Amino acid sequence: MRTIDWVDGAIELVDQTLLPDKCVTLRIETVGELVDAIRRLAVRGAPALGVAGALGVLLADGEPAQVAEQIAALRAARPTAVNLAWGVDQAAAQLPRGREAVLAAALRVRDDDLAACRAMGERGADLLEGDRLRIMTVCNTGGLAAVERGTALGVVQTLHERGRLAEVLALETRPLLQGARLTTWELARMGAPHRLIADSAGPYLLAKGGVDAVLIGADRIAANGDTANKIGSYALALGAERAGVPFIVVAPETTIDPGTPSGDQIDIEDRGADEIVTIRGVRLAPEGTQALNPAFDVTPHDLITAIVTDKRVIRP
Known part of the structure; x- marks a missing residue:
């Protein structure tokens, strides 16, 4: 599809x-x-x-x-x-x-x-060592985020096709639940074993062990390697660093923006209060509640193990 x-x-x-x-x-x-x-x-x-x-x-x-x-x-x-x-x-x-x-x-x-998506899947799967890998991911980075296959989830699909995937732990990805709604849907369609976790559970489960790598996508990669991705990615990077787990960004070369020197210059979209105070049309917070809703965060390059593109592997 x-x-x-x-x-x-x-x-x-x-x-x-x-x-x-x-x-x-x-x-x-x-x-x-x-x-x-x-x-x-x-x-x-x-x-x-x-x-x-x-x-x-x-x-x-x-x-x-x-x-x-x-x-x-x-x-x-x-x-x-x-x-x-x-x-x-x-x-x-x-x-x-x-x-x-x-x-x-x-x-x-x-x-x-x-x-590019097929190349990223192959290159990312080649980079990861071991069999029966447990992968953690946030948001949705599969075919729904591309034309087919996707970026980080494209690597997962390649691992699954090679018989090297044990399980995917997918963060729900508040506030719009792209992980719960979209990633689990795609994983089920490809027949890949997976479980859904709360966003706040990600760093804890990394600390407990049993996760072999964190794979995320990217919406913009600055010239120095700082990476903007779905909100929650930075928390996973901190957890992965503490746990000694590889934190890998998978994105096409076109997502690298040489005109943006660092993450400090990336314009982070705020999508307004409605997505926070309601969920799928149901109000969660009292009327009049204000909210901050940054759609993305920036992971500093020194927390990134590797950036996998369709052309190369970059180690910031």
Whole structure:
């Protein structure tokens, strides 16, 4: 199953807000519809956002000024993930050459992601030593976060296919439960053994032993190796460092942003109070409760054992 693709002149993507209850494919025909889908996380994950950005340029229409305005809105739909703006730029650079050139560039971004995810899975599995590995992960980094297979969960899938996976411990990933809703759904579909844990249980279970590696994805990797990923990743890095467990970031080369010197310069998106004080439409906190809701945190490079990309292994 592909998370996102170009089909008969429009973008088709899986609406991830409805999983695991329903698997619904949306047909996106305007930039406004795509921006809405990105902002409400119907499509999410750095590689998938890169593909969405590239394909989205094909939906821009009108006079040149209108096209530029639509592309700017798409580029800024989510600020932390560098792949979105990168994907938009790859396709938009071909606008002077005509629609066919834009389409070719966008499809190249899609196809490169397919190849990159397979390469990351192979390289990450080769890096990890031992058989019957127990892996801990946060958020969702599988095919739903890319086009197919994914990043960190792509490594898990490769380990499973090689018969080297004992179990995955997936953090639930508050506040939107991408681990509970999406990662467990993907692990079940691939037949991989797994258990769900509370976010706050991750560092404790690392300290107790029995976890062989922590694998996470990334939304932006700064030039020095500092990595922005789903909130909760930094706590796992601290726990892994204390326990002596490898902490590995898996992301395509396109997620490395040489224009951002360190994590201090990464713009961290705050998604507002509603996601904290409610859960799937049910209010948890009293009316009027204020909240902080950073969607990402930054793990300093000195806590990262290795960064696995589709091209190389980096040891910060």
